Amino acid sequence: MLKYLDEYRDAGLVGEISSRIKGLSSKQLNIMEVCGGHTMSIRKHGIHELVGDNINLISGPGCPVCVTSISDMDRAIALSECGNTVLCTFGDMFSVPGSRSSLEKARAGGADVRTVYSVHDALSFAAEEKDKDFIFLSIGFETTAPTAAAAVLQAKKENIDNxxxxxLNKTMPAALKAVLSGEDSRIDALICPGHVSTITGTGIYRPIVNDLGVSCCVSGFEPADVLSAIYFLVESHEEGRPRLVNAYRRAVREEGNRKACAIIDRVFEPCDAEWRGLGMIPDSGLKLRKEYSGLDAGVRFKVDVPPSAEFPGCICGDILRGAKDPSDCPLFGKACIPEGPKGACMVSSEGACAAWYKYGN
Amino acid sequence: MERITLAHGSGGKKTYELIKGLFFRELGNEVLERTEDSAVVAVESGEIAFTTDSFVIKPVFFPGGDIGKLAICGTVNDLAVQGAEARYISCGFIIEEGFSLEELERIVVSMASAANEAGVKIVAGDTKVVGRGEADGLFINTSGIGVFTSESRPSAGKIRAGHKVIVTGTLGDHGLAVLSKRKGLEFDTPLESDCAPLNGMLGALVRDVPGVDFMRDPTRGGLATTLNEAVRGTALGITLEEASIPVSDAVRGGCELLGLDPLYMANEGKAVMMVDPAAGKEVLAALRSCEYGREAAVIGEVTGENPGKVCVRTKYGVARIIDMLTGEQLPRIC
Incomplete structure (x- = not known):
């Protein structure tokens, strides 16, 4: 595995692409890296300092923890506190603040909240502890939806009825359109999420290029990957010709992973979803199809959730839209730090604020 | 399988059998076996170093060690990085009802072996058994007394700009070995904890090579946290060279896969030190001649820039800050 990584971390190669970008770039260019994984890679390796002054790298809405709306967070917390339930969640969600509490605080108050590494951990708990109801808090984009779908099928097949x-799964295309169509959008080009694209294929970006005139480049996560993607985007921008490039050919195919798409489609159907910062976006979420609604925690457990409210002053929403940078937030690094986060972007390991804070920007 | 029952902690016959039949058999010495309420020990005149640590690791057995070995090495190393030679250790066991007696025996045997290697005596002990669900298997507390046998006393106050930062070997082995065991992850290249007593190597170093001005063992929170603690609130900063930091391929690969950073992973058999630049080569040679220091490396230096902060220069020539660990490192989710 390291062989494949080291190849894309080679200092000589990185230096070479960096100088080519600087040589080619003559116009201001705002590039959004959609995925939180790219934000982390950029900040960790200092890629933003290797591309010259004309290029501005802006974080996007591709961190599943960050885009989970505060009302969904409140609902998850309420579910963890209702009756005989055990809420299973990925670790990053554990500390995300809701309006009044967090899963971490709910657990300290006696709720059974367990962090899991995959949905299958939650399924195993359910199979072993029949006297409790296990709720898997399913977040993520096209990348994680197939495993959630597989778990639903397995639960059904094995009659795991608890x-x-x-x-809270979301899908990318509608959200990207919403970001780019916003009045305050300053985005000229996209570094498209590598992992999502392995599932969806590259076709989902075609309407963005053709209809909105925004260049898209699918990228891997290593320094040479990200820099190559930036190079292609600069080239398109300089030529004034928007295009779609797949710079992550070792993982992403034009048609994507059809098997994974098929299992998503079998278990889930599109629904409207609320995104932090972007509001309600039609057909940007995934809900369980009717035949699996018996496993839908939203249907099975009714909880009263008082109206939700963001922490005053928190600009996570603007950051997720790419309208503002973490450093524009008055709370950043002061009232909002990883040990005491006010917004989700400071909590998640892929959050823009966490990346900027951790790597000292 | 024979299990620990509440009777083993009652102070009665079963307790006596456990102490005599296991603890004395493996750990016994003339001080411990006096069975008095306090151990009375002799030390050279002057100051002593005194430390305590509790071990609650899960799982209790992991590749490269177990909670017993860890409990001895952890305390021995805490004394060693202070420049003190570990002499006496106390052990407190809190055992959950139902814990396997055979496993306890293996753990105590492992403690005896580690104490023997480190040349320390276990002179005081305590055993408590709590009901099922009131503890998680086995907790061990160890306290240790060390004496100073050389003039050299490493301390944070001696850190100066220009000092070389040296680590005694690869980073992250313990943290990743435990995590992979806990989560049932298997890698092609086996991972092993680096858990080891460092007092032999570090004791000889401070005695024989002048200029070792600061030492710490980067346990919880890893190297990044230890270095941040060393310069926090001071006028000094640290700049590391990413390419010089030793990390084994197994740990590097495992961390890549899980989205973790070896700089924040726990170590249990490593020390990091700040060394007078003139002594750098000699320190490195001394460490590399020892079993636990073969992969020692200079990884950076103390500077007057970026006060209170730890920076790393990436191999692309860009500097970034390395902050302290927040919460627990968690694998990526997508």
Missing amino acids: FFVLS
Whole structure:
């Protein structure tokens, strides 16, 4: 595995692409890296300092923890506190503040909240502890939806009737359109998410290039990957010709992973979803199809959730839209730090604020 | 399988059997076996170093060690990085009802072996058994007394700009070995904890090579946290060279896969030190001649820039800050 990584971390190669970018770039260019994984890679390796002054790298809405709306967070917390439930979640969600509490605080108050590494951990708990109801807090984009779908099918097949899913899963295309169509959008080009694209294929970006005139480049996560993607985007921008490039050919195919798409489609159907910062976006979420609604935690457990409210002053929403940078937030690094986060972008390991803070920007 | 019952902690016959039949058999010495309420020990005149640590690791057995070996090495190393030679250790066991007696025996045997290697005596002990669900298997507390046998006393106050930062070997082995065991992850290249007593190597170093002005063992929170603690609130900063930091291929690969950073992973058999630049080569040679220091490396230096901060220069020539660990490192989710 390291062989494949080292190849894309080679200092000589990185230096070479960096100088080519600087040589080619003559116009201001705002590039959004959609995925939180790219934000982390850029900040960790200092890629933003290797591309010259004309290029501005802006974080996007591709961190699943960050885009989970505060009302969904409040609902998850309420579910963890209702009756005989056990809420299973990925670790990053554990500390995300809701309006009044967090899963971490709920657990300290006696709720059974467990961090899991995959949905299958939650399914195993459910199979072993029949006297409790297990709710898997399902977040993520096209990348994680197939495993959630597989778990739903397995639960159904094996009659594990105490396993439920709270689907907060989201899909990329509608959200990207919303970001780019916003009045305050300053984005000229996109570094498209590598992992999502392995599932969806590259076709989902075609309307963005053709209809909105925004260049898209699918990228891997190593320094040479990201720099190559930036090079292609600069080239398109300089030529004034928007285009779609797949610079992550070792993982992403034009048609994507059809099997994974098929399992998503079998278990889930599109629904409207609320995104932090972007609001309600039609057909940007995934809900369980009718035949699996018995496993839908939202259907099975009714909880009263008082109206939700963001922390005053928090600009996570603007940051997720790419309208503002973390350093524009009055709370950043002061009232909002990883040990005491006010917004989700400071909590998640892929959050823009966490990346800027951690790597000292 | 024979299990620990509440009777083993009652102070009665079963307790006596456990102490005599296991603890004395493996750890016994003339001081411990006096069975008095306090151990009375002799030390050279002057100051002593005194430390305590509790071990609650899960799982209790992991590749490269177990909670017993860890409990001895952890305390021995805490004394060693202070420049003190570990002499006496106390052990407190808190055992959950139902814990396997055979496993306890293996753990105590492992403690005896580590104490023997480190040349320390276990002179005081305590055993408590709590009901099922009131503890998680086995907790061990160890306290240790060390004496100073050389003039050299490393301390944070001696850190100066220009000092070389040296680590005694690869980073992250313990943290990743434990995590992979806990989560049932298997890698092609086996991972092993680096858990080891460093007092032999570090004791000889401070005695024989002048200029070792600061030492710490980068346990919880890893190297990044230890270095941040060393310069926090001072006028000094640290700049590391990413390419010089030793990390084994197994740890590097495992961390890549899980989205973790070896700089924040726990170590249990490593020390990091700040060394007078003139002594750098000699320190490195001394460390590399020892079993636990073969992969020692200079990884950076103390500077007057970026006060209170630790920076790393990436191999692309860009500097970035390395902050302290926040919460627990978690694998990526997508």
